Amino acid sequence: MTSERPDTKSRLSRNYKLQLATVFVGFLVFGFSENIKGPAIPRIQTSFGIDEMQLGTLLSLNALGYLLACTFTAFLVRKLGIKRVSLFAFGSMTLSGILIFLSHHYSAFSVSYFLMYIGNGILEIALAILGARIFVRNTGTMMNLSHFFYGLSSTVAPMIASGLMTVTVLSWELDWRGMYLLILSLSVIPMIPALFASFPGDELAENERIPWSSLMRDRTVWLLVLILTFGVVSELAVGGWLVNYLEKAYGWESASASGMLSAFFLCFTFARLFLGPITDRIGFTLSLIIFSGFSGLCTIAAIAAGQAGAILFAAAGIGIAPVYPTIMAFIAKRYRRQSDTVITFTVTLMGIGNVIGNYLIGAITQSFKAGDTARADAGLMRGLQAGYSFIALCALLCSATGIILYRRLKKRNELL
Template sequence: MSEQRAKGFKKNYGLQLATIFIGFIIFGISENIKGPAIPRIQMDFNLDEIQLGTLLSLNALGYLIACSFTALLTRKIGIKWSSLIAFGSMLISGILIFVSHNYTFFSASYFLMYIGNGMLEIALAILGARIFVRNTGTMMNLSHFFYGLSSTVAPLLASGLMTLTVFEYTLDWRGMYLVMLCLSVIPMIPAVMSRFPGDDLLDEDRIPFKVLVRDPALWLLVAILSFGVVSELAVGGWLVNFLEKSYGWNTTVAAGMLSTFFLFFSGARLFLGPVTDKIGFNLSIILLSGFAGICTFIAILAGEPAAIFFALAGIGIAPIYPTVMAFIAKRYPTGSDTAITFTVTMMGIGSVIGNYIIGAIINVVKNIYGTTTEIGLLRGLQAGYGFIGLCALICSFAGMILYKYLKKRNELI
């Protein structure tokens, strides 16, 4: 009987892992196929820059809305059904995007996709928090490695699919979205077949939201996650721009450095997970985010010969997000769904503000040195990118404060 139970447990755990790992692959694809598609979307609907910016802003809003209600939905219908709804909404959005031929209908379909993205991020984080009770840091980092892997190949796949002709029909961006988002059905299969823990937890056994938000440690985790993710996401948006305009690199070479960043980034999530488990989550955050910040400032101050340090910073910043998720899973075992939703939602707001600050810093410094001068552009870009490095150092500093706070209470993780 015990042997049968062991086999059943292994089978169910395998299905759980398949749901999470494939889910992160789908998440990475859905978030990163828009790059090659945006110019074609803008041309097809004859959008100006304001309309395009509004579209992307509304989608970011949809993402945040989804993040805010997914924990409540999980409590009401369970994590299994919440995950299936997240995957299903992305599948439906792919079909709707394919048949959309006016801007309003397309905007609504795209908004639905980002609702699904937000739900999926929270659902996968909650699943990981419930399932990875051993080697939590290793497994969280491994899960997010699959996100990094799919994020790296997604733009290439999207570009290839948009030029693919099937039965004399060129897929273009609509067909590409249909094909890529229909992949969401794959993780739905193991999700349907598996059982997930935690849905039977009674409300009185959960940590109340009011208790969570009074915990200074949670607010420090919000700060760590927000500044860490600004450092992570801003690289994708600003590194190529910096290298082209500051050092005169061509697009291919600059994009190659960005690819190198993602190579180090993905490798760090694959190999550094066991390190976070061994030395502790708190100390890992301090050391790794500090390393990322130092690498960034070396690259800026030492100039073009040290450009490789921009890529090396990926080693330090990559484990921050999954390590914070592991931290939450360990510190709030009966309230991880609420804690994850709160921190990720606050992180999303912080990320939006952070990117605006980078742009504002560049403009201000350019004006000081001369808007139309080469030195003005260089100093502006250096200052803006310096803010990315500063965010990584602030992340490390917040980790030090958290370390001191938890050590006093003998609660280090």
């Protein structure tokens, strides 16, 4: 028996390395696939001759496909196992890259692009479930570290996409089709460790899983949904609204405004790298309260200070970055044997909330802007400030909901 222990430990060590490679490289690929569209969209629009309405419809349908994938991934995991679902997600993204490359009609492209977003939705849930199952120690640190790789690839994806579209190979310019083919083909890389690794959790019997009826009655889960929704709205809205705010409110050049957005993502990415151990040390719930509150206060201070405080917009990324991975760590700890169901439930509702939140930002901006018809510049400024203040409000609501969760768990002696 004693002589078998080193070999057992060695096998476990090799398997854990394969698990880590699947999750970390998977998040890298996920970040690339989600964030290469920015530089490509103008060229796609020109290639197919589509107008803004058609483009908006395309992106909306893809967002719907992403949400649909989130809803049925837990079912697939129960029926097929997390390993097969992960391989399916990576494989569908690789296939979508090939189909996008071969698409020369708008209808074929729409279907190919929709398939890519289905793969993205499945992959997001699959990676979250994988992390929840394998990160049994230092869960907060490891969850934040895995999402660091997503942030890293998200930061460089637009630059890499722009560069690849101008590359010429044998007198043939890659353009956006070749760029998508190359980037999405990277999905093959995490398939290799996933193929040789074994993952825990698939052996759980159906009658051991938490029923949806119980999940719907769990107030803690609904608080997690609210925290995640407020946090993600505040996080993702920055990418769509910060450059617009700096250019129109302060008259910044596009390069300078984009540079501030890059600074936000830089703070965001490295916060996930360094703040993970703090979440493990002080607790997940307290971390959510402190970090999201910090982000909201930074954003409010940036708006109030004007151009002189613009750097605080970037600093807000430090606080909002740990929210998503910390929620995943919380679920992994509290609902370890039912994490696939809880993650699917929370992320799906978060996606719906994110759509509503971004609509509200635009509606608030337009409403305050239209309120002063006599002074267009003043109305625009007030509208932009009101809209961006809603982003700050979401971060503060994330913190406030965290306080409610903290009190609930403390009363029950269930703090994490």
